[in-house]
Amino acid sequence: MIRKILLPTVAVISCVSLLSSCGDSETQEKNTIDEEVFDPNSSLNTIFDGKIFSIPSPVQTAYLIKSLDVGFDATLLNDNSNVGDYITEYQQALNLGIYGTDLGYSALYEEKNISMKYLNSVEKLTAELGLDAAFDTSFLKRFEENSGDSDSMILLMSDAFKKSDNFLKHANRKSTSALILAGGWIESVYFACELNAKKQSPDIERRIAEQKQSLNSIIDILTEYNKGGSNDTLIADLSDLRLSFDKIIMNYEYAAPETDEEKNKTTFHHTLALDFDQEILNEIKTKLSSIRSNITKA
């Protein structure tokens, strides 16, 4: 009986494998795979994400901070001497996200010596996490060579994090990828909150309020890839933070976008009004600072 079921299955799968591995012709790309093999519940279909999550790059908030002529503040960074104290994969991944944002922030301000120190911390954690392929010697060399050029450093760093993300997803280490993204997001919003407390800026306040959707995505991704319940505490803390973000009222008004077909470009003309006050921002700042402190303490 088993033989009767297995023989045709092996034959079908072997044929599909053979077909898939024979070059790149258009005919082949159009091939469909047997419905039975592509049962949506089969393990074959779970090779890649069933769900997709997106977190905006933390570097974007650093760009905003710099554009507002807010000076560089080294006291915001996570002390790079802590790096050796992060022992578990959980600590290493979260703090890689944090150090990555610190690196981006210091690179943007062309703080060469500080950037190199944080590059070193990033390098140590990526080695511990087995991400050497993305942060290899070629990357390090290029980063050092471009250490006076903030745009090149940001580009190189973003590419290296993209390679890591791709590697982790394909290696079925999505929980690690999720933690790196969460760490990066927490650090960038922490910067925004702390800098705004020092010198109030309507642009930074708005950017903080705009994080509502991203926080939801962070909680979703940590919940989806919660390996052995290791993210439980962080999820609970972020869910508490969400209660504060939920007090922010967003009023969106649709307006027709405008498309320039020749330039492959569409301009969005909507409006998004955000209603919040200082009390909400203070609440967010306090909660976020506590979450970040729990992550960075050794």
Added chain:
Amino acid sequence: MKLIISLLLSIFALSNVNAQDCERIVASCEALLQEDGGSFISDGQVYTAFLDREKAEFKTTFYGGTTYRIAASAGDKENYVIFTIKDPKGNILFSNKNYKNAPYWDFKVIETLPVTVETELDLDLKVTGCAVMLIGFEK
């Protein structure tokens, strides 16, 4: 027993082929972020989905004062992927379906906007396979 091992090996081989196929697509998608003189910085994530007549969707935020590029690929031909951007009310803001399934498109965002991005294969061209999407931003 031999049959079971063969079955497992075949499944592994297929998984491996799909992964390699996806890797190749990631590389071609990366090139799209720089096409036509674009200097877009990746958001650091690779959005990958193995699609079989279904849609993959995700939510993200486009920040005001930024131009974004979305690039999508699912193989050697550039027009296999349809992507659609919806606003918080579900209005369709853009679909490359209206522009010959263009493999990349730029979005000038004046005010911040939470969006939903839907991705699917153009079933007239390809029914199943790996779809890759990248998001880049220009400061």
